[in-house]
Amino acid sequence: MKVLLADPPQRERDYDAAYPNMGILYLISSARERFSSSDISVEYLESQYDLAGHLDAIARIQPDLYGLSYASFTSPLAHRTMAAVRERFPRLPIIAGGAHPTAAWEQVLRETAVDVCVIGEGENVFCDVVAHYAGHGKPLEDITGIAFRRDNAPFRTGKRPPIKNLDSIQVPAWDIIDFAKYKGMHLHRAHPQTYIVVSRGCPFDCGFCSNPIWKESKPWVRLRGAQSIAEEVEGLYQRGIREIYLSADEFNVNLDWPVEVARALQKLGHNDLYFQCNVRADKVNEELAREFRKMNLWMVHIGVESGNQRTIDGLKKRIELDQVVNACRIFQAQGIKVFGFFMLYHAWEEGEQLTYETPAEVNTTFDFARRLLRGELINYMSWQVATPYPGSRLWETAKKFGLLCDAHWFGDVREKAMNLPGVSEKDDRRSLRKGYYIKTWYALKSGHISWKHLTRARQVLSIMLNQDWLKAK
Numbered sequence: 001m002k003v004l005l006a007d008p009p010q011r012e013r014d015y016d017a018a019y020p021n022m023g024i025l026y027l028i029s030s031a032r033e034r035f036s037s038s039d040i041s042v043e044y045l046e047s048q049y050d051l052a053g054h055l056d057a058i059a060r061i062q063p064d065l066y067g068l069s070y071a072s073f074t075s076p077l078a079h080r081t082m083a084a085v086r087e088r089f090p091r092l093p094i095i096a097g098g099a100h101p102t103a104a105w106e107q108v109l110r111e112t113a114v115d116v117c118v119i120g121e122g123e124n125v126f127c128d129v130v131a132h133y134a135g136h137g138k139p140l141e142d143i144t145g146i147a148f149r150r151d152n153a154p155f156r157t158g159k160r161p162p163i164k165n166l167d168s169i170q171v172p173a174w175d176i177i178d179f180a181k182y183k184g185m186h187l188h189r190a191h192p193q194t195y196i197v198v199s200r201g202c203p204f205d206c207g208f209c210s211n212p213i214w215k216e217s218k219p220w221v222r223l224r225g226a227q228s229i230a231e232e233v234e235g236l237y238q239r240g241i242r243e244i245y246l247s248a249d250e251f252n253v254n255l256d257w258p259v260e261v262a263r264a265l266q267k268l269g270h271n272d273l274y275f276q277c278n279v280r281a282d283k284v285n286e287e288l289a290r291e292f293r294k295m296n297l298w299m300v301h302i303g304v305e306s307g308n309q310r311t312i313d314g315l316k317k318r319i320e321l322d323q324v325v326n327a328c329r330i331f332q333a334q335g336i337k338v339f340g341f342f343m344l345y346h347a348w349e350e351g352e353q354l355t356y357e358t359p360a361e362v363n364t365t366f367d368f369a370r371r372l373l374r375g376e377l378i379n380y381m382s383w384q385v386a387t388p389y390p391g392s393r394l395w396e397t398a399k400k401f402g403l404l405c406d407a408h409w410f411g412d413v414r415e416k417a418m419n420l421p422g423v424s425e426k427d428d429r430r431s432l433r434k435g436y437y438i439k440t441w442y443a444l445k446s447g448h449i450s451w452k453h454l455t456r457a458r459q460v461l462s463i464m465l466n467q468d469w470l471k472a473k
Contacts, residue, residue: 002062003043006045008077302339386418
């Protein structure tokens with residue numbers, strides 16, 4: 001039996017595929033552990049195709065089972081891809097997994113050609129689904145963690161408990177990846193680069209965050225062991241990798257574990273290996289920053305979100321603006337650069353009432369970001385409108401109050417994501433242009449930019465110059 005797991009074809013509608021699909025690599029390694037390679041083989045159809053090439057690859061491989069993994073921002077392309085696969089290969093079973101099928105499984109089953117949605121953490125569920133289609137597994141009704149059509153209606157089975165010990169999961173199937181195919185981060189110190197998953201989930205619940213896979217079941221956060229992380233890093237170093245993004249919603253979920261991980265990575269002794277990670281502003285001290293510097297971590301990413309404490313409180317972010325300033329100072333004192341995430345026009349509920357940022361408050365966020373940049377407390381920033389994604393409280397708020405511009409459209413660069421009362425498209429564009437100018441200037445000033453990300457740069461430039469023709473190119 002042949003199983004083919006795929007990304008949406010990127011050349012059909014360009015999206016950011018900086019790295020290989022980690023979820024798929026974990027599924028492949030889990031299938032290798034469970035099944036004999038002579039009985040069941042799993043291949044990865046990567047993103048570097050247009051739709052015709054994607055379909056031709058399926059015809060060449062001739063799989064018995066096809067799976068597509070995708071997030072909400074690629075869901076329109078993914079759904080169009082599945083429709084094309086069904087038309088050309090009408091007998092081929094189609095499974096869907098990833099963030100969007102987890103958060104919106106009913107919509108996916110009603111509107112696409114998919115046969116089964118894998119919901120939540122996929123390793124064990126996927127293997128059960130493969131065993132079913134191979135003819136020696138459970139009936140679909142008995143497989144927890146999936147949804148499918150029963151009596152022509154979407155039906156969901158019970159929840160699958162999360163894997164408690166992340167170190168028990170096989171390392172991703174890195175052996176099948178040619179890293180030269182991937183652009184990596186748009187800011188980096190070395191190349192080739194990739195990322196590894198060091199934890200799963202987040203104990204916090206910010207209103208804008210869509211984290212449907214890891215929030216399917218509790219506990220909401222699980223941490224890998226420091227030695228397990230170091231061993232995977234060493235394996236990647238031997239494959240030529242020289243920069244790694246340590247992927248966690250926040251690497252400093254507490255102050256002890258990241259220090260333990262940092263010291264394990266220091267012991268590898270690779271002075272030409274660099275790291276980046278995400279951190280929260282409220283869990284930072286000088287010891288953490290020193291250990292980060294010693295492990296060659298050159299940049300942290302901090303979710304600032306807004307320059308208005310009212311907004312941060314409404315989003316239940318649970319940080320203070322003073323903590324942001326303090327964290328930036330601590331990292332900068334150790335020579336670690338800081339990337340700040342900012343979002344505009346947040347919305348949330350207070351006492352069943354819609355509350356949102358006004359254009360004046362967005363200007364306050366801009367002024368706060370500019371002060372951080374000019375004071376050399378941050379070096380880079382992202383600047384986007386808050387976009388509701390399925391699985392987030394913001395999505396539910398936007399649906400409840402009729403704010404969605406288009407419930408089936410998602411994208412990386414967006415001028416308007418919600419129809420907020422009293423906020424015009426002109427307000428959105430003006431706010432975005434102000435931020436894009438300053439973020440571009442400081443990115444050029446700080447350096448380490450990868451020019452492989454020109455597509456996104458062109459999208460940003462179209463907003464900065466207010467020229468629609470650039471978008472169409």
